[in-house]
Amino acid sequence: MHIVQIGSHTGDDPFIEFFSAKNQEIKKCLIVEALSSSLDICKEVYEKKFAKDELNKITFLNKAIVEDSKIDFVDFFYPRGEHENDGEIHYTAFSSTSKNHLISHGVKDIEKKEVPAITLSKLFEEQGLQKVDRLYLDAEGLDAKIILSLDLKEIDIPFMCFEAAHTDGAFTRGQTAGEVFKFLTKHNYAIYSFFHKIDNQMDWNWWAIKNNNEEVAKDIVEFGGHGEKVKNQDSILVKLQ
Numbered sequence: 001m002h003i004v005q006i007g008s009h010t011g012d013d014p015f016i017e018f019f020s021a022k023n024q025e026i027k028k029c030l031i032v033e034a035l036s037s038s039l040d041i042c043k044e045v046y047e048k049k050f051a052k053d054e055l056n057k058i059t060f061l062n063k064a065i066v067e068d069s070k071i072d073f074v075d076f077f078y079p080r081g082e083h084e085n086d087g088e089i090h091y092t093a094f095s096s097t098s099k100n101h102l103i104s105h106g107v108k109d110i111e112k113k114e115v116p117a118i119t120l121s122k123l124f125e126e127q128g129l130q131k132v133d134r135l136y137l138d139a140e141g142l143d144a145k146i147i148l149s150l151d152l153k154e155i156d157i158p159f160m161c162f163e164a165a166h167t168d169g170a171f172t173r174g175q176t177a178g179e180v181f182k183f184l185t186k187h188n189y190a191i192y193s194f195f196h197k198i199d200n201q202m203d204w205n206w207w208a209i210k211n212n213n214e215e216v217a218k219d220i221v222e223f224g225g226h227g228e229k230v231k232n233q234d235s236i237l238v239k240l241q
Contacts, residue, residue, distance in 0.1 A: 002129055004030040006065050006120070006146075007138035009093050010083075011042035015136050018223040019058075020049070029057050030127060034064035034115050035095045037082045059127070064097055065139055066117045067149040074117040077102055080109040096140035104170030120146055124155055131155070134219070137162040141170065144180040152187045158210045159219065160184075164193070165204035181240070184208045191240040192217065194226050198234050206240070 001022065005015045008031045019029060031046075033039040039062050046055060064074050078095035079085065079102070086092070094105040102110050124132065135157050137143050144167040147160070168174035181191060190212040194203040207220045221230050221237055229235035 001025045001133045002028045002030075002131060003134040003136075004032070004124075004129075004132050005136040005138075006032045007140065008033045008042045009035075009038050009138075011045040014223045014225040016045070016049070018134065018219070021223070023050075023054055023057075026057055028059070028127070028129070030059050030061065030123070032061045032063055032065060032123070034062070034076045034097075035078050035082070035092060036062050036115075038092055038095070041083065061123075062115070063123075064115045064117045065120055065123070065137075065142070065146055066097070067119065067142065067145040069119050069122060071117045073114050075112045076115045077110050077112045079107050080111045094140060096142075098141045101141045101166065101170050120150060121155070129155070132157045133159065135160045135162075139163075141166040143167070144176045147180055148176075148183055156210075158213060159216050160189075160208040161205055161220075161224070162208075163204055164206040188212075190217075192220055192237055193240060194224065194230075194235045195238050196226075196229065196235045203235075 003026055019026065031042065033042060039060060043060055046058065064076055066074055074097050076095065076097055077099045079090040079092055082092055089106045094102050094107055096102060099110060132155065137146060137160065139146055143162040147162060164173060164177060165171060167177040167180065184191060189208040189210050192207040192209065193205065196203060209217045221227055226235050230237065
């Protein structure tokens with residue numbers, strides 16, 4: 001099994017639980033994060049949790065994922081002080097190639113640095129991946145465009161989790177959301193999300209399951225971060241039409 005996370009932030013998320021639970025099946029794991037200080041913390045989290053033979057399966061990469069193959073470097077925006085204000089409104093999870101994405105999340109004191117950039121297709125090619133069993137994508141506003149740049153005839157991805165909430169700007173789902181939905185369903189994906197009853201709203205993430213594989217789809221609830229809510233019937237998994 002090959003698994004890839006784009007936008008790991010500091011590593012405290014459902015992806016690490018999936019890596020832990022499925023470690024015996026996993027042969028290769030890529031963890032990609034554009035903000036180097038976040039990636040350093042992520043490495044520390046994994047080093048504390050896993051043995052050396054498990055860590056040897058992981059490649060950590062400090063890169064930004066972009067949709068344009070002509071881009072080799074990109075400006076990356078992040079809160080001044082980086083992790084000095086963790087837990088506050090300036091939390092680094094909002095860091096993005098889009099300055100407006102941070103501003104829309106209330107970040108006012110913003111810095112930028114140039115980071116190496118690569119397309120997802122090129123990354124898979126460089127890593128020798130023809131199949132990615134699990135793709136977790138959280139590129140803070142670029143998720144849909146990155147997916148639309150993929151040639152899904154060249155790479156087999158049975159399971160994708162990506163943030164749909166910001167497809168057309170921060171907290172906006174519009175034309176691009178429709179385009180990525182149409183693109184994925186055209187390639188035989190079923191799209192799922194959670195409806196949270198307490199908040200009376202859909203989850204920020206969408207899960208795309210190729211050929212509507214029920215066995216693969218089970219991982220949505222188990223490793224989607226909402227298992228307890230589903231168990232308590234506070235949230236329900238729904239297939240989007």
